[in-house]
Amino acid sequence: MYYCLNEEYLLRGWEKLQTGIVRKGTGQTFFLQPSFYSKIRTMRGLMFEGSPFLTPEEHEYMSQLVKEGIVYLSETAVPYTPEQEYRLYPNRYLRMIHWAITGHCNCRCRHCYMSAPTGKIPEYSTEKCMEIIDQMEAAGVQMVSLTGGEALVRRDFIKLITRLTEAGIKINTIMSNGLLVNEELLDALDELGQKPEFNMSFDGIGRHDWLRGVDGVEEAVIRAFKLCRDRGFPTGAEYCLHRGNMDVFRESVKLLGELGCRSLKVNTLKAEGEGTGIVEYTIPLKEEYQFYMDYLPQYFEDGEPVDLMLSGMFMKTQKGEYIIPAAKLPEDKDCSDYCLCGHARNVMHITADGYIVPCIPIGSVENGRNHFPNIHDTTIGEALHDSSYMEFINTRLSTYFEHNPECAVCEYRNRCAGGCRGTAASSGDLLGKDERDCELFLGGWFDKVLAFLEDRVGVKAGEKDS
Numbered sequence: 155m156y157y158c159l160n161e162e163y164l165l166r167g168w169e170k171l172q173t174g175i176v177r178k179g180t181g182q183t184f185f186l187q188p189s190f191y192s193k194i195r196t197m198r199g200l201m202f203e204g205s206p207f208l209t210p211e212e213h214e215y216m217s218q219l220v221k222e223g224i225v226y227l228s229e230t231a232v233p234y235t236p237e238q239e240y241r242l243y244p245n246r247y248l249r250m251i252h253w254a255i256t257g258h259c260n261c262r263c264r265h266c267y268m269s270a271p272t273g274k275i276p277e278y279s280t281e282k283c284m285e286i287i288d289q290m291e292a293a294g295v296q297m298v299s300l301t302g303g304e305a306l307v308r309r310d311f312i313k314l315i316t317r318l319t320e321a322g323i324k325i326n327t328i329m330s331n332g333l334l335v336n337e338e339l340l341d342a343l344d345e346l347g348q349k350p351e352f353n354m355s356f357d358g359i360g361r362h363d364w365l366r367g368v369d370g371v372e373e374a375v376i377r378a379f380k381l382c383r384d385r386g387f388p389t390g391a392e393y394c395l396h397r398g399n400m401d402v403f404r405e406s407v408k409l410l411g412e413l414g415c416r417s418l419k420v421n422t423l424k425a426e427g428e429g430t431g432i433v434e435y436t437i438p439l440k441e442e443y444q445f446y447m448d449y450l451p452q453y454f455e456d457g458e459p460v461d462l463m464l465s466g467m468f469m470k471t472q473k474g475e476y477i478i479p480a481a482k483l484p485e486d487k488d489c490s491d492y493c494l495c496g497h498a499r500n501v502m503h504i505t506a507d508g509y510i511v512p513c514i515p516i517g518s519v520e521n522g523r524n525h526f527p528n529i530h531d532t533t534i535g536e537a538l539h540d541s542s543y544m545e546f547i548n549t550r551l552s553t554y555f556e557h558n559p560e561c562a563v564c565e566y567r568n569r570c571a572g573g574c575r576g577t578a579a580s581s582g583d584l585l586g587k588d589e590r591d592c593e594l595f596l597g598g599w600f601d602k603v604l605a606f607l608e609d610r611v612g613v614k615a616g617e618k619d620s
């Protein structure tokens with residue numbers, strides 16, 4: 155019997171990670187040991203069960219791949235299809251791109267950081283979008299999440315998702331205000347074999363329309379949640395907490411649970427872009443953290459209606475783990491050589507005005523995005539080589555500590571690891587301290603939430619490795 159690679163799996167490699175197996179169109183990639191991988195690469199369907207070229211460990215591993223359906227046993231040798239043959243991308247590995255395909259929108263949100271309702275940022279042409287998708291394909295990008303502005307206002311939206319599908323790129327998420335989520339769109343996605351999560355803003359029962367600046371958006375987004383639930387499309391939500399919707403938060407979370415929404419991310423109103431016009435609705439940091447502490451017992455009493463992320467303070471993950479996202483690294487290790495932003499290593503965000511940045515929070519702040527290259531002057535592949543983007547990705551914690559000596563001697567230096575660069579950038583310095591995380595740790599909130607979790611759910615808050 156011969157070991158044959160299932161047709162869904164493709165052999166792919168990237169600079170520094172050359173031993174990948176990709177499951178076509180799913181965004182799933184895993185990497186094998188180089189020696190074993192080179193045997194799989196060269197066997198081309200001709201390796202047989204019991205082959206002396208495999209070590210006993212490799213035989214065992216091969217049986218595991220058979221169990222997982224990645225490799226199957228056949229009486230005849232099955233050579234790789236041209237699509238399965240090894241392909242090496244000339245850049246580092248990138249798992250996902252959050253791509254803002256437009257700066258335009260059909261809402262008039264009072265807090266929109268990019269002032270989308272005024273159309274301040276021009277929309278990319280269809281040709282430019284196609285060129286960007288070509289660049290993604292050439293760089294071996296496996297997944298995208300589409301955002302805006304409002305991604306669905308693009309007249310060529312179906313054309314773009316069709317081309318992404320042809321390029322073998324999974325559409326993981328569509329971030330939307332829900333107004334244009336309809337049967338026709340879901341039919342088109344179904345036809346393409348794409349099942350993205352619709353991540354939609356929900357800013358409070360009876361309060362949503364006020365923030366969105368258009369009447370009827372609350373009703374429309376509730377309809378969109380129901381439609382997605384009925385059609386089997388997963389949904390997630392974002393809640394922008396402000397003075398005017400704190401009182402309906404608990405009921406709103408319950409409603410989202412009833413609507414089948416699986417996760418909710420809560421952030422507070424920021425005085426960025428249009429938000430500068432409603433600063434009286436912003437919530438001081440201490441009050442925000444106290445609000446989360448007060449809400450947490452209610453969350454458990456209500457049966458955890460959705461997976462929840464309360465800023466950096468608390469998160470219940472899809473796997474059912476409870477973590478404190480702001481707690482990054484273990485305190486008992488020397489982490490100086492760890493990357494300043496571990497999460498940013500495999501993802502990228504392209505802003506509506508073309509900046510190639512590590513993540514959405516950095517892209518939403520002018521002092522953040524202006525440090526990075528622009529898709530109008532470079533390509534994704536080039537940005538993944540020698541660029542200010544890569545310089546940031548490779549920045550180590552030691553550089554941060556040199557820049558912030560008080561953090562170098564702080565008792566939370568590793569757990570906090572300087573916090574989030576997006577938040578730091580809004581105060582003007584990409585390498586500065588994140589005052590939100592500083593308050594979380596030095597203000598005693600971290601200890602409080604950790605004690606609560608230990609007591610309530612009997613688990614220690616997890617730590618994210620970088």
Ligand code: SF4
Nearest residue numbers: 259261263266270303
């Ligand atoms: S839905 Fe999003 S992009 Fe549109 S105006 Fe509101 S915040 Fe801006």
Ligand code: SF4
Nearest residue numbers: 561564567570592595
């Ligand atoms: S808690 Fe404050 S001082 Fe300590 S490492 Fe974090 S940002 Fe620096």
Ligand code: SF4
Nearest residue numbers: 495498513574575576
């Ligand atoms: S800057 Fe903040 S949001 Fe962006 S990847 Fe780093 S920690 Fe995450």
